[in-house]
Amino acid sequence: MKQKEIVTNGTANNVAVEMIKEYLQTHSVYGITGFVKTEKEICDKYKDTDCFKEWDSQKLYAIYTINCYHCTEPHDVKIGSREAFHIYHGADFQLCHKCYDSSGIIYSVIRDGVVVS
Numbered sequence: 646m647k648q649k650e651i652v653t654n655g656t657a658n659n660v661a662v663e664m665i666k667e668y669l670q671t672h673s674v675y676g677i678t679g680f681v682k683t684e685k686e687i688c689d690k691y692k693d694t695d696c697f698k699e700w701d702s703q704k705l706y707a708i709y710t711i712n713c714y715h716c717t718e719p720h721d722v723k724i725g726s727r728e729a730f731h732i733y734h735g736a737d738f739q740l741c742h743k744c745y746d747s748s749g750i751i752y753s754v755i756r757d758g759v760v761v762s
């Protein structure tokens with residue numbers, strides 16, 4: 646999963662944008678993807694700012710590019726929380742809507758996956 650951009654609808658607070666970038670920033674260590682900073686590190690760093698009040702995952706989120714398991718085409722998905730990241734990253738496969746419509750039922754019987762927009 647590759648982070649494409651950070652979307653900041655309705656906020657002009659640069660510090661809040663920096664915070665969500667750090668919050669969703671991942672790296673790979675020995676092939677295992679994880680977050681660069683812990684939630685405690687983020688909280689400690691930004692606790693004296695207004696960021697947490699501005700944090701609305703509907704308005705402030707990252708777009709990640711995911712490759713569809715079936716057609717291998719890239720698709721963008723909105724991710725505004727670490728929980729959402731884990732759902733996509735931890736899924737055995739991701740399907741775009743087009744492939745889900747034609748083959749999702751078959752895949753869902755085999756193992757767990759997620760559908761991306």
Ligand SMILES: [Zn+2]
Nearest residue numbers: 713716741744
């Ligand atoms: Zn597809």
